Amino acid sequence: MRKKTILRKNEENRKSNRRLKTLIKNCQKDFRLKLAKISEIDISELKKAMIKVQVFLDRAASRGVIHKNNAARRKSKLFLTVKKLEENLTSERGE
Numbered sequence: 001m002r003k004k005t006i007l008r009k010n011e012e013n014r015k016s017n018r019r020l021k022t023l024i025k026n027c028q029k030d031f032r033l034k035l036a037k038i039s040e041i042d043i044s045e046l047k048k049a050m051i052k053v054q055v056f057l058d059r060a061a062s063r064g065v066i067h068k069n070n071a072a073r074r075k076s077k078l079f080l081t082v083k084k085l086e087e088n089l090t091s092e093r094g095e
Contacts, residue, residue: 017065024060027053028074035081043086050078 031049034041054075061071 017063020056020060020063020065024053024056024066027056031078035085038085043082043089046082046085050082053078 034046034049057071060066061068
């Protein structure tokens with residue numbers, strides 16, 4: 001009886017973890033698509049997409065789906081990408 005309960009719970013956790021990982025991948029894909037179309041959209045939309053990815057990464061790290069350093073590394077890459085883009089846009093406007 002106990003073994004069946006454990007197996008059922010493991011399956012539920014696996015599905016939940018997979019769902020969260022899929023959400024993260026989809027949000028990151030959305031971020032990359034907006035990054036590719038930056039000339040057409042405002043940078044505020046890109047920042048909103050970045051925040052959405054950050055929320056899901058934090059949620060996954062707090063639940064133990066991914067390691068906290070993995071989440072930190074991914075968020076750091078996002079922030080650096082947006083920061084470099086902002087610097088490039090401000091330097092183009094200044095010239």
